[in-house]
Amino acid sequence: MKHQDAVNRLKTAEGHIAGIRRMLEEDAYCIDVIQQIQAVQSALNKASKIILEEHLHSCVITAVQGEDPTERERVLQEIMDVYETSRKV
């Protein structure tokens, strides 16, 4: 199930960051630390993508097919915001 997949990825990311923190405390090579952080970020992006995909296929469909134009507008605006912020974190 996709939702559980995102939960698992977050759990893995937690352990990964704990490991990177220890690398840093033990004075590992800077570039190795940065590359491990980039690997966690890639995993977090995969989790975000899974959640966004679920969201499009549930809440967004419901809101766009629904009767309430304000709610529809709100849901579309949220997608724009997530898209915008994903580039600026």
Place this chain on the structure above:
Amino acid sequence: MKHQDAVNRLKTAEGHIAGIRRMLEEDAYCIDVIQQIQAVQSALNKASKIILEEHLHSCVITAVQGEDPTERERVLQEIMDVYETSRKV
């Protein structure tokens, strides 16, 4: 001290991800979860930036001022790789 600042940010990120995982397990609103993941990404970027800055001011200066052209080339190439990957995580 800057190094310790990066360690602290990673420690905070660990706790933050644990919290996001619980949000997801308790079926929080998708967009709220995605925005929290984006906040963690931003914190991880800050940690990477601190580490890269330390790296430029230590290893990179040493290698560029050193006698070994292979080592100098290696260190400059690593910066290019980190720059490249930072856009693709």
Place this chain on the structure above:
Amino acid sequence: MKHQDAVNRLKTAEGHIAGIRRMLEEDAYCIDVIQQIQAVQSALNKASKIILEEHLHSCVITAVQGEDPTERERVLQEIMDVYETSRKV
């Protein structure tokens, strides 16, 4: 009108890139050139965002409210693809 706004931004970006190309041909300082390229990229992102927003408010609403589940799926998948690629250019 929003569509025209995106056209104008692309027109400006064209002229901007021509200027950057001349800077480069006249051996301007590398960092100044890179910063100008980043300014064009920011302008192109604004144009993309305007177009995506139009798309959500027209084609996406039509497809999601429509009768054809294949078409709805196609349109949602396109949004996921655009989201994914926007991070990897």
Place this chain on the structure above:
Amino acid sequence: MKHQDAVNRLKTAEGHIAGIRRMLEEDAYCIDVIQQIQAVQSALNKASKIILEEHLHSCVITAVQGEDPTERERVLQEIMDVYETSRKV
């Protein structure tokens, strides 16, 4: 020569944006337009990368090996700024 390679990529990007502008004026499908803009973004990133690589191998080496600590600091700070901005355009 690498410098010329960056000039050529910018020239191609100019023509590409002109083509995208015409697509938009002729009401092409939004997603096709966005994907073409992403292709230009990717080409501009390649040009930036070439220029940054040249810069590391010339000005940065000169400054880091030079006698002036203020100049060295300025050059390293510029790299941090370019790295930071590259994620936020």
